[in-house]
Amino acid sequence: MDELLRPLGLTTPQYNVLSAIEHTPGISNASLARGVFVTAQSMVGLVINLERTGLIHRTDDPSHGRVKRAELTREGATVLAKAHVLLADVDKRMMSGFSQNERDDLQRSLRTCVRNLGDPSV
Amino acid sequence: MDELLRPLGLTTPQYNVLSAIEHTPGISNASLARGVFVTAQSMVGLVINLERTGLIHRTDDPSHGRVKRAELTREGATVLAKAHVLLADVDKRMMSGFSQNERDDLQRSLRTCVRNLGDPSV
DNA sequence: CTTATTTCAGAGGAACTGAGATCC
């Protein structure tokens, strides 16, 4: 992922953050941090970099004085779309030769692994 | 892995390097770098930290003037053994509920994935 | 001469702990 994303100027953690914002526009810094299992302080650094490069912007939440809502900029959405395509190509290569049944079995097994490790959200 | 290894004073990259040295005692810096897909310059930093904390030591290779042979110290082997145990516990938790057939299928599928991505060594 | 190995120097992104301010 690092190798593929570098030409786009993205790191793997940045890709994960952008994907989380895409999934939940207006997400708070604290929620982003919990979602990728880092501290809120670490997330601040990531978010600052993404704001500086213009891929996201943040606005004050009108109903919660302290919360900042993160959203993708036009450019952020464009870059993220390119990243998705690059990574999908790798997925396709990685899964070549698998039957549909084998794909399903693998996905189900991995999902069970993640649940066993304590994440109920998958 | 980060969370589990931190109490031992190890990072995940450091664990990987120690494991590689355990697997191939006397391995060179360049080989270590290739094995975990980082540059030789990055590996220098890792090795310096592991030497500083006394987990590895390096000696000149008698037959190749420029090569440095890395080996675990007594303490390095002890710490690594503890790390293996901690990580094995996680593996056990992650795989709970899997039948032997399901384990075998999962391992075979993942091995195929890695080969598909270009690593012939698995 | 070419290639491989090691290493220094400089840079950047990412993670942590500690501490504090703000808001509900």
Next chain:
DNA sequence: CGGATCTCAGTTACTCTGAAATAA
């Protein structure tokens, strides 16, 4: 007051590129 959120300050480990010295 308690709990959640955001952020600053400082530190550390990791990784990169560029450059260079040494050895096979």
